[in-house]
Amino acid sequence: MAEPTTADVITSRENRWVKLFRAGLRGTGPSGDEPIAVEGPKLIEDALRLGLEAEAVLVSESGERHLENILRAASDSETGIARSRVLRTTDKIFESASGTEAPQGVAALFRQPTWDFEQILGSSDSEADAGSGTSVALVLVVAGVQDPGNVGTILRSAEAFGATGVVATRGTADPWSPKALRASAGSALRLPLLREMSIPILLTQLRVSKIKIIAAAAASKESEASGLPGPDLREPVAIFIGNEGAGLAHEMEIAADAHISIPIAAAVESLNAGIAASIILYEAARQRNNAKP
Secondary structure, eight states, rough: OOOOOOGGEEHHHHHHHHHHHHHHSSOOOOOTTOOOEEEEEHHHHHHTTTTTOEEEEOOOOTTHHHHHHHHHHHSSSSOOOGGGEEEEEHHHHHHOOOOOSSSOSSEEOOOOOOHHHHHHHHHSSOOOOOOTTTTOOEEEEEEEEOHHHHHHHHHHHHHHTTTTTTEETSOOOOSSSHHHHHHHHHHHHHOOEEEEEEEHHHHHHHTTTTTTEEEEOTOOOOOSOOOOOOOTTTSSEEEOOBHHHHHHHHHHHOOOEEOOOOOOTOOOOOOOHHHHHHHHHHHHHHHHHHOOO
16 A cells, blocks of 8 residues: 555544544444444454444554554455545544544444344244254343443453343443443444343333343342342343442333342442343353253
8 A cells, every 4th residue: 555645644633534533432322323433453353354334444653553454354354445434644633533541543433233133132033942053042131331331341241151132221321332342342343232222112022022031130139039040041031230320220120020139248239230240141151051961
């Protein structure tokens, strides 16, 4: 690739592309059909290999060293990157748009992938068993978790422990926000994901699909939940993780078919939402792996 001339280098913070990158990299997640803003070479390469369509790539002087690998990943994908959308800028301008304290000098805007509810379940037949070659639904529902770092951790654990998909209800930090994307280490781009779903619609669709609803409850809750192990998580299930402080909303508590909690020391009030979700997902994976012949 030819070296860019001075005229090719963006030197204004008011450039429309710089404004788009700044809004995405410093925002709380895309609204409507806005692109997903991704920063850092590894996340960009992963997104390209997944087949996500890049609208533009912004590269600073210090980020040039990453460009060859990014273009190689693009050439291996079906969509690629138009050379006219590889935008150069200065380190100073890039830092003004970046959402990180130590920018790596490369960022990209990707069109949003689309998923439907059946893909979240992992199968068109929610009652399929593991022996049929399809996945038994293990849906993780993030309901009102406010911290994007927690949301990203939850998605990373969801992928690690075999969740078929994730639903983020309205009022939850956006899984495609820059901080959540980084915390998920790319899982937010790989996992089937529905965002901003209303709770009544979600509960209805789960019932129609015969998915058992499991509510994560505080260890002190006086219910059938007396600590792990609890419900049979080998069945098609949707596990609901609630707000860091308030937990799950009342409508989700009463809609649950069962509750599950994690026994902890009396001196500890509660667990971080990301940690709690990870432990419960591990328990689901443990049950399912032990059930295999």
